[in-house]
Amino acid sequence: MNAAFDVLIVGGGPIGLACALEAKRAGLSYVIIEKGCVVNSLYNYPLYMTFFSTSERLEIGNVPFVSINPKPTRPEALEYYRRVAISHELNVKLFEEVTQVTPNAGEYTVTTTKGLYHARHVVIATGFYDIPNLLQIPGENLPKVTHYYKDPHFYATQDVVVIGAHNSAVDAALETYRKGARVTMVIRQADIGSRVKYWVKPDIENRIKEGSVKAWFNSSLTAIREREVDIDTPNGAITIANDFVIAMTGYQPNFSLLEKAGIALSDDNLRLPAYNPITMETNMPRIYLAGVVCGGMNTHVWFIENSRDHAEKIIGHIKNNA
Known part of the structure; x- marks a missing residue:
């Protein structure tokens, strides 16, 4: 059983990494749990994919993203996010899947395929690419x-x-x-x-x-x-x-994980999770959402470029309530 962390981040995609960078800068103990490799969803994109966004809009943690072309490719994005994770020595546990988040005496017990973790705060940044429609x-x-x-x-x-x-x-x-x-x-x-x-x-x-x-x-x-x-x-x-x-029928977030954690979902087809857009905190105290997962089935609302600030909102709220 692992020692308690201030913040446990579920998902090692760009927004999960951004949350880890903010937590580290804030002096909080943290860990990222990722079911696959670093930025696993991007790794599974088509080999020759070109992003719609320019490289500066994909940057996280004020780390410059230098691209040969105005719109970066998948290999360039993988290189960038991998270098961010390694150069900042982020605490990332790879090929380990979170299966349950359970309240436990003022903190959360997080069950994974490899063990148990304890954390005061949990950030779910799992994206939407794992489950096809x-x-x-x-x-x-x-x-x-x-x-x-x-x-x-x-x-x-x-x-x-x-x-x-x-x-x-x-x-x-x-x-x-x-x-x-x-x-x-x-x-x-x-x-x-x-x-x-x-x-x-x-x-x-x-x-x-x-x-x-x-x-x-x-x-x-x-x-x-x-x-x-x-x-x-x-x-x-x-x-x-x-x-x-x-x-290519689209994908959906891991609603089962959200529901097991106690996060409320809307009753309509969008299945929007409940959260405060100012702090990103859900209806479950000290569980936060970050990135594409915030949109439920409406997966075209949130992208890397417009959800990077989720990391600052979340860690700022945690620090202010410490």
Whole structure:
């Protein structure tokens, strides 16, 4: 059993690291518990992903982020956040998952896959990338289906269905097409998403217009089989040949962890967690939220650049109430 910490941070992503930097500067004892590697979600992003934001808007802890291009790439972000963690000697426990946060005599007992911790304050900064939104259709559990797109080379010369119309789906469609895949997009709405990166949106629209990438709008996948898929389209149901399905249907926070910790969630589909936006403290005393997890199912509200100040709010509140 570990000694009590002033602050235990669940999640070693950019915002979790930012919280640790603030805690260290404030002279508080702290530990980060991360289920994977450092900035695990960013590590699982597509290999060639380019961020929408400029590098200075991704900086944490006033540490400069120097990028070759105005908008940094995944490898540059991994290099930056890893160097921040190592150079500042942050106390990070990797490949250890938090499974329970339990009140215990004025503090919290945090259970992980490797042991127990005690902390006066807990910060949950778990993001939203770990749990995909499932299609709930026959065949979704086949090995040919993935909710995490990584590298386009794998799909060369194959019949590929990409589900979705936002950045991740558009990137997957364009990259696999350019590596020789025969790509069909299946899109629930009538158009490519409005939030798609402005330098990419014309590219996918032109590829669809010229027929290089096939797109079924106002449509949905209804079944997946080993060599084909069924699509419900405005023209009726169709069946097409298929080798792989890349389902970019979005992700959701770990609501189970929040609920087990006693954090209230809204009754609507957004499942918004209860917290004070000034202090980031939840309805559970001394449990705080930071980063994307604050948005519940509305995962497009919070990003690295607009939630970096959560770290300052949280540690400032802890110091003021010490």
